[in-house]
Amino acid sequence: MATRGIQQLKKLNIRYCEVGGSSAAVRSYLKQSSPSSHLVNFARENPNVQIHVLPRNGHHPYIQGEYVTGQSKQICVKNADDKRIRSVMAMLRNSSGRKLVKLGGLAVRGDCPSVQGVWTPMLDLGTEPFEMKVVEG
Numbered sequence: 001m002a003t004r005g006i007q008q009l010k011k012l013n014i015r016y017c018e019v020g021g022s023s024a025a026v027r028s029y030l031k032q033s034s035p036s037s038h039l040v041n042f043a044r045e046n047p048n049v050q051i052h053v054l055p056r057n058g059h060h061p062y063i064q065g066e067y068v069t070g071q072s073k074q075i076c077v078k079n080a081d082d083k084r085i086r087s088v089m090a091m092l093r094n095s096s097g098r099k100l101v102k103l104g105g106l107a108v109r110g111d112c113p114s115v116q117g118v119w120t121p122m123l124d125l126g127t128e129p130f131e132m133k134v135v136e137g
Helices: 019-032 038-043 080-095
Strands: 009-016 050-055 064-067 072-076
Touching: 009 019, 009 038, 009 080, 019 038, 019 050, 019 080, 038 080, 072 080
Parallel strands: 009 050
Antiparallel strands: 009 064, 064 072
16 A cells, blocks of 8 residues: 555565475465566565565464554464465555554444433323233133
């Protein structure tokens, strides 16, 4: 995502295990060394993004995006396929890196929080006694 013409994603770290089974898809994604591989195309389309591929043995794989604002987002890609890895990289590229802020701050309150209405001591319920009618049939 670009804010005022500046691409927000600065660095993309791909961390994986060299022997772990949960990193098998990430290893196969990285081994695609053809000129038309998805990682090479991603690097060509985003020349201002640094891509670091680092092994981290004994841990599950993740992709981390570092942004111009100093914030970072980390998404686990354990047992993910190539399509999921591509979508995570695209999502990190398209996000701004800012923390989510709750707008408004107050909970939504209605005029009448109960379906039956609000009880007050001045509520007029009537003076007629309650009668129970039995219907035979």
